[in-house]
Every structure is written in structure tokens, then in C-alpha cells.
Amino acid sequence: MKLLLKEDVDGLGFCGDEVEVKDGYGRNFLIPKGKALLATPNNLKAFNHQKRVVQSKVKKVIATVQAIADEIAKVTCTVKKKVGDTGKMFGSVTAQEIADLLKVQGVDIDRRKIQIAEPIKKAGEYKIPVKLHSAVTAEIKLVVEAEQEVAASAEELSEPAASAPEAEQEKEAKE
Structure with a gap:
């Protein structure tokens, strides 16, 4: 047959x-x-x-989809993440964050199409693949910058701690 x-x-x-x-x-x-x-x-x-x-x-x-891929290739996303004294990032950059950054720049993509191979936990430049279709894959240029607020606030916290023993010594001297 x-x-x-x-x-x-x-x-x-x-x-x-x-x-x-x-x-x-x-x-x-x-x-x-x-x-x-x-x-x-x-x-x-x-x-x-x-x-x-x-x-x-x-x-x-x-x-x-290829037109969308061409738009994505032109886009550079910049993320600022808080880092500690040792340079270690708190948390990691997620696919949802990247999708939100792209949306702000006028490219609306589902977060599940963004393929992050391993967690992004260090500052630097990354190329993140986006699988738009079985035949089309684009790359986003992602720049992760370290935000130093945490280090500055840690120094502020250590200063009052250092001045605390001095205050105690002054109280003891008065008594």
C-alpha cells in the first residue's frame, strides 16, 4: 500500500x-x-x-523574526548590580531583567526565549543568545556594571562601630 x-x-x-x-x-x-x-x-x-x-x-x-533579530543585534543592555567588598555580586542577572531592559529600548521579547547558559554573577560584557525561532537566533550585548553603593555603606557602618568604643571610653572616664 x-x-x-x-x-x-x-x-x-x-x-x-x-x-x-x-x-x-x-x-x-x-x-x-x-x-x-x-x-x-x-x-x-x-x-x-x-x-x-x-x-x-x-x-x-x-x-x-529576522527583522526583530536585526533590531536586537543593535541593542546594548546595561545592568548595574550591587557588589560587596570582595567584588562578588548580590544575586545574578536574570532573563526577566534582560527582557525588561529590551522592552524599555522598544524590543518586546518573552523571557523564556533568552538563553542564559550559566548565572551571570560578575561584572563584564556578555553575549546572550535569544532563540526567536527554530531557524533564527540573535545575540544581545549585555554589559554588567558594579554598583559601589554597598561598599560605601559598609564603610559608613564600620565608622560608627569604630567610634562606639571611643564613646564608651568617654562615658567610663566621666564616671
């Missing part, structure tokens, strides 16, 4: 292939499950037409 596959079937073929199978396998499994059609001239013609329509839609989607 000759069949036209409507989807990929393991061990048999890929979508759109014309295959020869045993009658029972075709009638009892492939056709009822919607995985194949009889390979008649009308079905071949209809399937080829449908395939062309789908391919044209996919081309339009890829063109749109």
Missing part, C-alpha cells in the same frame, strides 16, 4: 514522503491515527498545495 506521510514516523519516513507499507499497518495504524493518507493523485495534489501554503507562511514568519 502506498501512503503519503502527514508527519514524521520513526523508522518509516518524514512528513511529505511517499512510502510503501503493508496493508494492515496502513489501514489499522497510520491512516486512523492521522499520520498518513492514501497516495492517490488527488491527495498528492492537495498535500503539495498545502505544503506550499505552509512554506510561504513559514518564510513570512522567518522574515519577521
Whole structure:
């Protein structure tokens, strides 16, 4: 029996292939499950037409996604994160933060499309891949800068602590 596959079937073929199978396998499994059609001239013609329509839609989607990828390639995101005395960052840069930065710059992307391989916990420049489509991947340039407020506030905290023993000594001297 000759069949036209409507989807990929393991061990048999890929979508759109014309295959020869045993009658029972075709009638009892492939056709009822919607995985194949009889390979008649009308079905071949209809399937080829449908395939062309789908391919044209996919081309339009890829063109749109490629335009978004070009916009993303031009964008540089800058994140300021607080760091401690040792230079270690508190927390890490997340995909949601990157998505929010892109949204501010006019590019709206779902955070799940941003692929951070490992947590970003150090200051520096990173190239973050964004998988927009199975055929299109863009890269965002991310600059992580250290914000030194934490170090400054730590110094302020240590100064009153240092002056506290002096205040106690003055109180003891008065008594």
C-alpha cells in the first residue's frame, strides 16, 4: 500500500514522503491515527498545495523574526548590580531583567526565549543568545556594571562601630 506521510514516523519516513507499507499497518495504524493518507493523485495534489501554503507562511514568519533579530543585534543592555567588598555580586542577572531592559529600548521579547547558559554573577560584557525561532537566533550585548553603593555603606557602618568604643571610653572616664 502506498501512503503519503502527514508527519514524521520513526523508522518509516518524514512528513511529505511517499512510502510503501503493508496493508494492515496502513489501514489499522497510520491512516486512523492521522499520520498518513492514501497516495492517490488527488491527495498528492492537495498535500503539495498545502505544503506550499505552509512554506510561504513559514518564510513570512522567518522574515519577521529576522527583522526583530536585526533590531536586537543593535541593542546594548546595561545592568548595574550591587557588589560587596570582595567584588562578588548580590544575586545574578536574570532573563526577566534582560527582557525588561529590551522592552524599555522598544524590543518586546518573552523571557523564556533568552538563553542564559550559566548565572551571570560578575561584572563584564556578555553575549546572550535569544532563540526567536527554530531557524533564527540573535545575540544581545549585555554589559554588567558594579554598583559601589554597598561598599560605601559598609564603610559608613564600620565608622560608627569604630567610634562606639571611643564613646564608651568617654562615658567610663566621666564616671
